[in-house]
Amino acid sequence: MSKRYAIILAAGQGTRMKSKLYKVLHPVLGKPMVEHVLEQVKAIGLEEIVTIVGFGSDQVKEHLGEESKFVLQAEQLGTGHAVMQAESLLKDKEGTTIVVCGDTPLITKETFQKLFDHHEKAGSKATILTAKAPNPTGYGRVIRNAQNEVERIVEQKDASPEELLVDEINTGTYCFDNQALFEALQEVSNDNAQGEYYLPDVIEILKNKSEKVSAFLTPNFDETLGVNDRVALAQAEKTMKLRINEYHMRNGVSIIDPDNTYIQPDVVIEQDVVIYPGSMISGTSVIKERAIIGPNSEITNCEIGEETIVKQSVATNSKIGNRVNIGPFAHIRPEANIGDEAKIGNFVEIKKAELGHGSKVSHLSYIGDAQVGSNVNVGCGTITVNYDGKNKYLTTIEDDAFIGCNSNLIAPVTIGKGSYVAAGSTITKDVPSEALSVARARQSNKEGYATRIKNRQKDK
The missing domain is CATH 3.90.550.10 (Spore Coat Polysaccharide Biosynthesis Protein SpsA; Chain A)
Incomplete structure (x- = not known):
């Protein structure tokens, strides 16, 4: 030759x-x-x-x-x-x-x-x-x-x-x-x-x-096809998209609606993955066997583990383990590392955080710049308060901890192994292992006060 x-x-x-x-x-x-x-x-x-x-x-x-x-x-x-x-x-x-x-x-x-x-x-x-x-x-x-x-x-x-x-x-x-x-x-x-x-x-x-x-x-x-204008560009995009989708389907991937699924050329998808309509998988993403993606999920430069489900969510530059449940409406931002069998629920945002095996952040929470151990339960509305306007700080939550709903964890702070944080607490100091931490104002009831307010309003 x-x-x-x-x-x-x-x-x-x-x-x-x-x-x-x-x-x-x-x-x-x-x-x-x-x-x-x-x-x-x-x-x-x-x-x-x-x-x-x-x-x-x-x-x-x-x-x-x-x-x-x-x-x-x-x-x-x-x-x-x-x-x-x-x-x-x-x-x-x-x-x-x-x-x-x-x-x-x-x-x-x-x-x-x-x-x-x-x-x-x-x-x-x-x-x-x-x-x-x-x-x-x-x-x-x-x-x-x-x-x-x-x-x-x-x-x-x-x-x-x-x-x-x-x-x-x-x-x-x-x-x-x-x-x-x-x-x-x-x-x-x-x-x-x-x-x-x-x-x-x-x-x-x-x-x-x-x-x-x-x-x-x-x-x-x-x-x-030579691309000389935007019409031809769209035509090239459609042709390549269907070519790539057909390649994956012939290699054992179920793409429910190829016309409405967007997979970039360098993506690797293993057998028996199911991809639902509206999903976009980009960059160098790797989707492992039997994972389920979508509908309407956006995955960029991520590794998605076996049997993991990503439903109606966005994940970028992160590693997600096996048998993880994500979504709907979760946002996995760059440098997240989510362990096997974890759960990231609706309206949860994870950024530059590590979650251990079996940990759960089920809804309406922000976990950023954090190390979260195994079997941790993070209650609804929890926030790792990681930014003071200039610097980012680390929150550490050790294995088996339980974080009550609507808690603010002011970094840098460590929540010890097996400890409890009471709902509604703002935590500014480390919590020892196996401790219960309560950081909220004592409730005070003033009987009859609501009636007085209503009467004033009537007088006006």
């Missing part, structure tokens, strides 16, 4: 997006388009990847990092001109170079692999990735001769009525013999209405030299 290289075209501003964000950085399922492209070409094992950048070059470099080399196209003078910018890095190398646009996020590594293999097996100097378009309007048509060989590419504006009926289109992705590519680029002219250098002209130059040009027809037109 010959050495393989890639050139990713990512220099266009994308004016039709009507956005201040550089076009190829617009996300599809949470990841910039150009990053999708890079990951897929990288997956087939290349010697070198070169990304052509222009507008927003620093942002693109930041996203792709050391996975690619970069060349600046300071002036956007067409796709041929863009590829020319990689000359200093690739010109003298032997092998095959794929040229792909950074706004085609749906093309898979399998398609790239098949394109390379087809090109090298055919011994072609150039191979065009083509597809049959349901509506080819706007695309360049691939014209074949009587022997079914590629004859030329005809742009929409230059096509005859007969050529306009052709539904095989140029997707804008190519494989080239690397040295033949850069030699032909020297002959590409900008003698056209736009004054630009077009990469498809290389095909005609190679044909005029009697070099072999072939086409690989992909059966999946949807993969080849």
Whole structure:
């Protein structure tokens, strides 16, 4: 197998997006388009990847990092001109170079692999990735001769009525013999209405030299979508979402309503997980076997344990153990670590806190900057008062403690093992193990006082 290289075209501003964000950085399922492209070409094992950048070059470099080399196209003078910018890095190398646009996020590594293999097996100097378009309007048509060989590419504006009926289109992705590519680029002219250098002209130059040009027809037109505006961006998002959901379902995950379930590409989901509609699972989340997510839950960069239920809740950058019950309407904020068989109930917020095995925070509580042991019961309305306006402080609740409803735990403070905090208490000092702490005003009843108030109101 010959050495393989890639050139990713990512220099266009994308004016039709009507956005201040550089076009190829617009996300599809949470990841910039150009990053999708890079990951897929990288997956087939290349010697070198070169990304052509222009507008927003620093942002693109930041996203792709050391996975690619970069060349600046300071002036956007067409796709041929863009590829020319990689000359200093690739010109003298032997092998095959794929040229792909950074706004085609749906093309898979399998398609790239098949394109390379087809090109090298055919011994072609150039191979065009083509597809049959349901509506080819706007695309360049691939014209074949009587022997079914590629004859030329005809742009929409230059096509005859007969050529306009052709539904095989140029997707804008190519494989080239690397040295033949850069030699032909020297002959590409900008003698056209736009004054630009077009990469498809290389095909005609190679044909005029009697070099072999072939086409690989992909059966999946949807993969080849180029995103030029927000409508196409939404279409790409939908296509990738359904592709990912189908992958998980075929691997043993029950997604009740795939059209209304959003799972990002790097999420790992184990068998027999059930995901209900309206759920969003993002980042590098891992969902373990037999967990139940949703409906309407949002999980970001979390590990969710086996048989855990997350119902109508939000969890971010946290670890949640096995057989935990969360929700409805709970908020698990970053750096929470929730032990096995714990319970986080409705309208509970957990932030940067550790909860031990079997502990319960059932409703209407805030637990932040806390270490909570095992088998702790936190009553309704409890707050760890962790912030003095400048610094955060730690609350420690040891194993088997019982916190009564509507308690304020003023950090830093420790509630000892097996102790009780009476409902309505504001705790400012450590509570010893096995103690009962009561910190509230003594009740005083003034009989008849309510009647006196009512009589005054009547007099007015």
